[in-house]
Amino acid sequence: MNLKISNTLSKKKELFKPINSKNITMYACGPTVYDSPHVGNARSLVVFDLLFRILKKIYGDKNVTYVRNITDIDDKIIDIAKEKNLPINKITEEVTKQFHDACKNLNCLEPTVEPKATGHVNEMVKMTNSLIEKGFAYENDGHVYFSVSSFKDYGKLSNKNLDELKAGSRVEVSVHKKNPLDFVLWKPSQEKDPGWDSPWGRGRPGWHLECSVMSEKYLSKEFDIHGGGLDLVFPHHENEIAQSCSNNSTSKMANYWIHNGFLTMNKEKMSKSLGNIVSITDALKHYNGQVIRLALLSSHYKQPLDWNEKLLDQQKKTLDKWYSLYEENYDQKKIPNCFESLLDDLNTPEYISKLHELYNEAFNGDKDKKENFNYACRLIGLFNENKKSWENYKKKSVKISEKIIINKINERLEARKKGDFKLADKIRIELLNEGVLIEDKKDETSWKYK
Ligand code: AMP
Ligand code: ZN
Secondary structure, eight states, rough: OOEEEEEEETEEEEEEOOOTTEEEEEEEOOOOOOOOBBBHHHHHHHHHHHHHHHHHHHHHHGGEEEOBBBBBBOOHHHHHHOOOOOOOOHHHHHHHHHHHHHHTTTOOOOBBBBOGGGGGGHHHHHHHHHHTTSSHHHHHEEEEEGGGGGGGTTTTTTOOOHHHHHHHHOOOOTTTTTTTEEEEEEEEEESOOBBOOTTTTEEEOOOOOOHHOOOOOOOOOSSSEEEEEEIIIIIOOOOOOHHHHHHHHHOOOEEEEEEEEEEEEEEEOOOOTTTTTOOOHHHHHHOOOHHHHHHHHHSOTSSSSSSOOHHHHHHHHHHHHHTTOOOOOOOOOOTTTHHHHHHOOOOOHHHHHHHHHHHHHHTSSOOHHHHHHHHHHHHOOOOOSOOOOOOOOHHHHHHHHHHHHHHHHHHHHHHHHOOOOOHHHHHHHHHTTEEEEEETTEEEEEEOOO
């Protein structure tokens, strides 16, 4: 099985060749735990979970190391703690818990390691020190900056030269910097803010440094895949490369850089700063985690995806149909042929359309076809709940009680007997809008949750 994947570094779709096929190494940037994760963050989460599952299928369950960090030191966390007048760890623990609940609901596998930035500050101080000693970084009044001009490949990942970067991006202005593009490795902390002792005084690390340190510690100086959302290409990933390659005298930090496109709302990126976010917790109040997962996989991971009710209702309908063929136990046999679509740069829209075909074949087909369909659904992380739990979810999303539903159905039957088909139809539509579907068969009327 050969995996082809789009590499931001080469700007090409490439054949994936691991450094060591007995240990595939992947790092994806995890959440900054300052506020409830939103469904835009969930897209990144689900895309890299899918890639993790695919790699495990190709190379073996135990042969893939997936690291996804938690950024629990950041100015945004400090600001929100001040705003809410709460201790920092109260915020980070609560948001981390929300994040873990979201991962579970979206049926994301646990990464092999989930390091927290706060557990690695000593290593960050060490790396900063080493970069200063090697002449790639400088200190100025308690601040330490990476000197971008010392790294000749700067801009290679984002495909920009230094002048373009200077002109086109919002770079933090500071009197302590020699060059506006230089970025912070270490900065001083005020007394009341979190800080650690260092040769440059009490302070805290920069965000980019966190990922360089944690990826090297748990993977290696050079590893296979580094991923994240498109917004991380510049400056975050560009800066990670500059730090790591300079410090380790390597030409590459990771061989494949993979970035997911944005989740949008009315075509605008979903982000906290634009205020157009839907938290995963809120989305889960209305939709089952599988519905959200399927929605996030419904377009190619590199393309933008617009979040709206129509998209979600469609996935709910699809899953409901598919659940009619759900099998709790099935023999895990040959990998379904449609897996080919996932090997081609994670082509999930094509895979999902093949799932529809498999469903049709299985509907009138034998046990083997049904099992094949069940296996294919599980390959992308669906059918993690049994049929009963799916039915319960549908029941929960209907606001009216069973007693009212039955009364309404009887009222409708009376109307039909009297020939008042207008009223009968009105009741049918009313129930449909509540999420209840009526089916008339010969002399019998049955109902089910939509
Ligand atoms: P953050 O917590 O903001 O550092 O983001 C965590 C991950 O979610 C990163 O990989 C981001 O690139 C990704 N992300 C944030 N917003 C979106 C969005 N609207 N669409 C897709 N991915 C996003
Ligand atoms: Zn990162």
